Amino acid sequence: MLNRRYRVAVCVLDRQGRPLMPCSEKRARLLLARGRARVHRVVPFVIRIVDRRQADGHLQSLRVKLDPGSKVTGIALVRELPVADDGNGDSAPGAVVLSLIELVHRGRSISEALTARRMFRRRRRGANLRYRAARFQNRSRAPGWLPPSLKHRVDTTLTWVARLRRWAPVTVLSCELVRFDPQALEQPEIAGVEYQQGTLFGYELREYLLEKWGRRCAYCDRRDLPLQIEHIQARATGGTDRVSNLTLACGPCNQAKGAQPIDRFLARQPARLVKILAHAKRPLKDAAAVNATRWALVSALKSTGLPVQLASGGRTKFNRMRLFIPKTHALDAVCVGRLSHAHAWHRPTLTITCTGRGSYQRTRLDRYGFPRGYLMRGKTVHGFRTGDAVRATVPTGKNAGEHAGRVAVRASGSFNIQAKPSLVQGISHRHCRLMQRADGYGYQFQPTDSITQDGPG
Helix, strand or coil: CCCCCCCCCEEEECCCCCEEEEECHHHHHHHHHCCCEEEEECCCCEEEECCCCHHHCCCCCEEEEEECCCCEEEEEEEEEEEEEECCCCCEEEEEEEEEEEEEECCHHHHHHHHHHHHHHHHHHHHHHCCCCCCHHHHCCCCCCCCCHHHHHHHHHHHHHHHHHHHHCCEEEEEEEEECCCCCCCCCCCCCHHHHHCCCCCCHHHHHHHHHHCCCCCCCCCCCCCCEEEEECCCHHHCCCCCHHHEEEEEHHHHHHHCCCCHHHHCCCCHHHHHHHHHHHCCCCHHHHHHHHHHHHHHHHHHCCCCCEEEEEHHHHHHHHHHHCCCCCHHHHHHCCCCCCCEECCCCCEEEEEECCCCCCCCEEECCCCCEEEECCCCCEECCEECCCEEEEEECCCCCCEEEEEEEECCCCCEEEEEECCCEEEEEEHHHEEEEECCCCEEEEEECHHHCCCCCCC
16 A cells, blocks of 8 residues: 555646645645646646745755666655764755656667668668768767767756756755766875775675676575675686676575586586676676766756756665665665655655657658558647547447546547556547647656565665
């Protein structure tokens, strides 16, 4: 059951559209029932007060925290509390979580679409324009250029930061800069590898290995138990501490393997041996994507004019383990930076999936790149577009009843509605009522209480 003490916080605007402090669902219902507010947006739910201006009340400071990722970026809107001991001997503010968001990027689909377009164009140019000059002779890239699949991550993250600033009085931004961050020097005389050996020593490498190996033992697949860093080729036989030579193992498996060569230890499990050796040298595409966009994201955040505070990934995990908070992208965002304690993190998480706004391509193509069908020239049918959130009330027929979901339009006026839990087909446009225009994102709430809390390690 979802903890009803911590429901979704509702953003509030004054009558001039300026942000006020968010309120609870109960207060929002009372304001709407008494006629003091109107619905400004459905998802995320935003109301607009009709009898109050921003200057009439006191606004507290809110902070947006970001945990950037290659596939999912965690976003948390928090209200800061007075400073206290953060468990590291320093003073740090607490936080009350107001909203949790997980932004699912579509960088992979963008890359695949560009690859398909490139192959179609190559076929056409090769067939019809053999005299065309080589592509590399007329291509140039501006300084700071990013591939579209990576630039998409920066743009969508900045878009949602701007939206939260329109709906809430945000004054500070916090962002996790890198996954592996050198600890700040506390003493000038520290040199060499000693600068890593502080309170956060080892957290960066362990967190990477946990993500890489799925938080389970590489030799027996056991989970939910303490895991140890294990050398695939033992150091006694010349192995190194490189990440490609490290894996995770439970205590019994680590003791059983010892300094044996891995091919001898897994002689009776050849399939597992091949899997471990292949996974150890897995391409680091996700890590490369984060590293390529980290400074571009920081520059974009600084362009907003708000103070931007940067933090390391090791401190994020240190805070999460100390406060016994489950591992999710949104809750990682809550733990970014200096944090002494966190309240109300049991709120449901809003998963925002980047879906795009359609395509300029008006034809379907076969596997050879030839057109095999044509789409509608216009995207609007009777005032509706594919992706709009609608509510349909059908009086009679096999689809009689109410259906709510996203609509897929047809030129005939007979629409399909993707409703939970199935697809409803053949709904006339006359029965549909628009709830929210398609904005290139899909929305779904996930209760945080349904997440299994992991222990330390």
